[in-house]
Amino acid sequence: MAVTENLSGFLYDFGVSCTAGATTALGILDMPSQVVAGDMVLTTDYVLTALATDFGTLKYEDVITIAGTAYMVRETRFIDDGAFVEIGLQKT
Amino acid sequence: MTTKRETIVTAIRTALIGTTGVSTRIYRSRVGPISRAESPAIVVEPLSDTADQNTSLPTLDWSLTVRVAVIVRGEIPDQIADPIVESLHAKIMADLTLGGYAIDIQPIGVTFDIVEADQPAGVVMCDYRVQYRTSVTNLAS
Numbered sequence: 001m002a003v004t005e006n007l008s009g010f011l012y013d014f015g016v017s018c019t020a021g022a023t024t025a026l027g028i029l030d031m032p033s034q035v036v037a038g039d040m041v042l043t044t045d046y047v048l049t050a051l052a053t054d055f056g057t058l059k060y061e062d063v064i065t066i067a068g069t070a071y072m073v074r075e076t077r078f079i080d081d082g083a084f085v086e087i088g089l090q091k092t
Numbered sequence: 093m094t095t096k097r098e099t100i101v102t103a104i105r106t107a108l109i110g111t112t113g114v115s116t117r118i119y120r121s122r123v124g125p126i127s128r129a130e131s132p133a134i135v136v137e138p139l140s141d142t143a144d145q146n147t148s149l150p151t152l153d154w155s156l157t158v159r160v161a162v163i164v165r166g167e168i169p170d171q172i173a174d175p176i177v178e179s180l181h182a183k184i185m186a187d188l189t190l191g192g193y194a195i196d197i198q199p200i201g202v203t204f205d206i207v208e209a210d211q212p213a214g215v216v217m218c219d220y221r222v223q224y225r226t227s228v229t230n231l232a233s
Contacts, residue, residue, distance in 0.1 A: 037205050037214075037215045041163060042128075043127075043213060090210050090212070
């Protein structure tokens, strides 16, 4: 018997409200610090994990508002079976 | 006593005071990374120093390579760094003896490192060769 999954459950506990265009849905925002450019630049690697059906079509320079803060999309990467995406962001 | 090498690097850092856009964020051999809030900034550091004995006198002719790195953040990092690079170059080349400690200063070249970050980041590395002379036995004179 086929199992019908509800992928939204993955986002219920730690997801925050995200809006891009006409779409509002949950996503999980991570923001670890990282050092780049030959150890000379300290940056924050903003990454949003969300359902591909919600935000999978976002592309470079699209704007997404996450928990009230605006970010600009760097790239959208499908992960595993493509049901989820990781969206690299820069803070505007 | 302080070696001429140290005096020269310190003199370059001092000469850079007032460089366009960086305020007081001019660091000497800073090893910690520069955050977005600290940008733009300048880091001055020595890269190498080689000696030749060119005369029959007890002297050494040194060739010191100094890097002046400009760290910026913004949509087009190299463009944002441009007025800073122009300003720092003018300040370094204004006194080719650095107060009498150097024989000459020559620009070697500029290297660009532009990377993805929470806002695009750029490191523009301006390298200079500083020629100076010491006695064979004393690096401070």
